[in-house]
């Protein structure tokens with residue numbers, strides 16, 4: 001994903017005009033003080049999610065189109081299938097910042113596929129080819145291992161799918177792993193004027209096909225970098241504008257089950273992330289759970305797009321806060 005300072009300058013106007021067309025929403029007015037009744041739900045096991053991060057990282061960096069990517073994609077498919085999901089691969093041509101064409105491979109895993117009342121969970125599964133935000137210039141062309149930026153979101157989805165085998169939720173769930181999220185224009189390129197178009201390519205493919213097929217979901221939740229040590233999740237602002245009630249519900253549930261520290265009621269950035277394509281192309285309201293660091297070299301945390309995005313910098317407590325809150329959210333939903 002790209003950093004928010006660039007997005008502020010490039011995309012804010014575009015988004016603001018689209019909010020006006022939708023009628024807009026005032027986030028400060030959406031907070032209600034009543035509590036949400038909690039349906040009993042299984043325990044999300046952070047150690048299990050941690051293992052899925054390590055297993056993805058053992059393939060090496062998962063750069064779109066690489067052999068490591070192919071093998072890790074096969075692993076992700078096999079795990080979802082093992083956990084009882086109906087799996088599907090989706091390929092589509094994407095064009096990188098330098099004109100290179102690649103096949104992106106999205107992975108879709110569905111639970112309760114006959115149910116027309118569905119909720120979408122998504123995360124990117126590729127990892128960035130370049131550590132171009134590393135403090136040391138000599139590392140800028142080294143691939144990122146992507147324990148947090150890539151593997152963590154997929155790992156949380158795998159663990160959710162695993163625990164749903166024994167106690168199925170009443171709605172249908174689609175887990176979508178997007179390829180080619182993190183192939184955006186490197187920081188060393190001088191011409192970055194078209195940079196916004198170069199990120200989130202796999203989700204563009206998915207969203208286009210979702211429109212063709214008439215795919216519908218009640219709402220979506222994107223998980224991006226949901227395991228980094230020290231992470232807290234402020235309310236990402238595109239999410240608030242497109243899917244404010246979902247943001248309110250998830251943050252409220254987090255507080256009710258004891259994770260308010262991880263989900264503060266503060267404002268995060270405006271991000272170009274896969275949820276933008278889900279919202280704008282597929283027209284499904286989708287929020288982004290993404291860390292927000294007030295201080296440091298990046299608002300996404302100290303390991304973002306560096307060689308230090310490794311499993312030892314993942315905190316299972318962060319995975320648990322995100323995973324258990326999502327579990328509560330999904331089991332609270334009743335099929336209509």
Ligand SMILES: [Zn+2]
Pocket residue numbers: 001128149182305
């Ligand atoms: Zn990234």
